[in-house]
Amino acid sequence: MSAKEIVKKFYKSDALIDSEVMKDYLHPDVLVEWNSSTGFVEHNYNSLLDLSNDLSKAYVRSKVRISHIISENDMVSVRYDHFVKTIENPREEMLLAHFFIIWQIKDSKLFRGYQISQLY
Template identity: 65%
Template sequence: MSSKKIVLDFYKSDALINADVIKEFIHPEIIVDWNNSEGFTQLDYDSIINFSEVLSKAYVRSKVRISHIVSENNMVSVRYSHFAKTIENPREEMLIGHFMVIWEIKDDKLFRGFQISQKP
């Protein structure tokens, strides 16, 4: 499977709010460097699973709208906006943030990520 297809399948799935699904996409040695509105965070496999479990308690639906995706060999860059429906208000879709991430794919899994995000 191509690196671009792996990344597209990841963002089209419920992986961001479903720990069982996210496990199918991430490499056991994954590391994500994330610069966000709160500062810098580095995530490993366990912290990504935990983060997905936290999101699943707050959101009933998650949707990613990709505006740009560029792929070269095992590297994929994606620019997207993340939307979600909360448990408190499942009828209204709200913007979570805007993201830019560079993914390195290894063994057909997300292996190394460099992400920047901004709240709306």
């Protein structure tokens, strides 16, 4: 499977709200450098699983809409919008944030991520 296919499959899955699915995609030495509207944070394997668990407590559904995806060798750049449905209102889909990330794939897993986001 190509690096681009791995990333597409990741974002089509429930990994963002299901840590068991997330485990299938993460390299054990994964590191994500994330610049968000609220500041900078680094995530490793365990903190990404914790983030997925936290999201699953607030949202019953998570959907990513990719607008751009470009790959070269083991690097994949993705621009996407993240939509969710809350536990309180599962019928209404809301935009959570806009994202851009560059993923490096190693051993067919997400290895390095460089992400920026802006809340809606």
